[in-house]
Amino acid sequence: MARESQEKAATSLDSAVTREISASLAPIDAELGRRYPGDPGTRQPVHTVYVPADAFAANTIRSWGDQALAALDEHAPDAASFAAVLGLSEELAEPVYARVRARLEHAPIDDLRVDFEDGYGLRTDAEEDAAAVHAARLISTAYKNGTAAPFMGIRMKCLEAGVRDRGIRTLDVFLTGLMESGGLPDGLVLTLPKVTYAEQVSAFVRLLEAIEKAHGLSARRLGFEIQIETSQSILAADGTATVARMIRAAEGRATGLHYGTFDYSAGLGVSAAYQASDHPVADHAKAVMQVAAAGTGVRVSDGSTNVLPVGPTAQVHDAWRLHYGLTRRALARAYYQGWDMHPGHLPTRFAAVCAFYREGFEQAAARLSAYVDRISGDVMDEPATARALSAYLLRGIDCGALDAAEVTELTGLGRVELGGFASPVRTDH
Incomplete structure (x- = not known):
């Protein structure tokens, strides 16, 4: 007989104690499930492209x-030249270049x-209605003919008093119009x-x-992204994190928090020459956004660069390296996820994403396989790490x-097994 079956565990608590504690925590269990459902497990686009409404065709x-x-044809016509610009290894040069070209040929925008806001400006009501x-x-x-990006929509004007009515009307x-079109x-x-x-x-x-009520749509059919562009959206006057309160106020409809590089930087007094997504004020804002969104199912997106890859080859290469x-x-x-402001940003967006996942692919796969097989290696991984490894591989596949x-x-x-590791079923609610 096994030793475990010969020894009896002794306890000193009445079972009523456990029931009482569980009952007292039931509201917290429900709160955790409602406010922190975890990542939705759906595909996240690698970028958002903003096109002014009057230029959209x-x-x-x-x-x-x-x-x-x-x-690419003009400034980096082959894998070797593109890799030299970006500092890619010889091993990555061909696969990255081939996948970048494939994305640009078949799915250039995620x-x-x-845009009906800054990129569009103020127009007459008739013009904006028509747009x-x-x-x-x-x-x-x-969407009907299969030429749509996986995700598409509009950025309306904000709800500040001066443009509120116009923003609501445009939405x-x-x-x-979408409902009338099917x-x-x-x-x-x-x-x-x-x-x-x-x-x-x-x-x-x-x-x-x-x-939703006017069109007979199901409740909560419409979700939205919240754009973080002001200091007050990060830190409220009372010292609390406003962005966390925004997620709560969205009542489960918020899908993303998008950092607005230039409005936010300008609001904090950063000079135009230093307004960038790697400035310390940007890092602070995004870190607060990230912590506020963690576990809620709301995803964080970086901003953009306004340095465009245009002009002579040397200038394009500099802009590509920066991006x-x-x-x-x-x-x-x-x-x-981030924003891209110009077609010339697409090659380096996809190159960066592709290199990021291909560089770490074999190591991540080996660590996850070892975790599944319970094989010891030079890193002792925990369930949380297995979750991160699976999510990393799934993102690599999706992009x-x-x-x-x-x-x-x-x-x-x-994919099903990877998804099970990436988004395990919670047992605390």
Whole structure:
């Protein structure tokens, strides 16, 4: 007989104590499940491209891809020259270049936002109405004919007093146009900019509820991103983290927190020449956003660079190195999404993402496989690390940097099994 069966564990507590403690914590269990559901496990785009509403056309996505390919052909026509610009290893040069070109040829934009805010400016009501109708028609058509980006939507004007009515009307016209064209696409994303107070988020929730009711949509069908562009959205007057209150005020509708590099930097007095996503004020803001969003299912996105890869080859190469470096820096800090402002940014966006996942692929796969097999190595991994490794591999697959078959070959795990490690079922609620 095993030793365990010969020894009896002694206890000193009545079972009623355990029941009483469990009952007292039941509200907390429910609160944890409601407020911290974990990552949704869905694909996150690697970038968001903003296109002014008056420039948005049926061929915008294809045009951006073609312009990015033309930039490669002119300034880095082969894998070796592109790798030399970015400092890629010889081993990574060919696979990264091939995957970048494939993305630009077949899926150049992950997430497109038709911009009715800063990139569009103030227009007559008739002009903005027409642009909103136009955007709805083109987006609806793109999803029907298979030319849409995986995610598409609009950035309306904010809810500050001067533009509030116009922003609400544009959102109404756009969503009504989508409904009249056949309904809301699955990849629809709405962005609310320049949010300063949690009460603005609450007001937007009420607005979305009214729109859902008007169109007979299911409750909570409409979600939205919150754009963090002011110091007050990070730290409130009473010293609390405003952004955490915003997530709560969204009542489960918030899908992302997007950092606005230039508005935020300017608001803190940073000189124009130093406004960048790696400035200390940016790092602080994004760190607060990241902590506030952790476990809530709300994802954090980095901002953009305004240094465009245009002009002579040497100038383009400098801009590419800058953008590549900023993107790699963001990925290392767990900001898996950013903004791209120009077609010339696409080659380095996809190169940075591809290199990030391919560089660490074999080590991550080996560590996860060892964890699954309970094999000791030079790193003692815990369940939390297995979760991070699985999430890393899934992100690599989703963005096209890794192939599902090669991940399965090295880990022995398919997508379902990887998802189980990346988003384990919680047992505390």
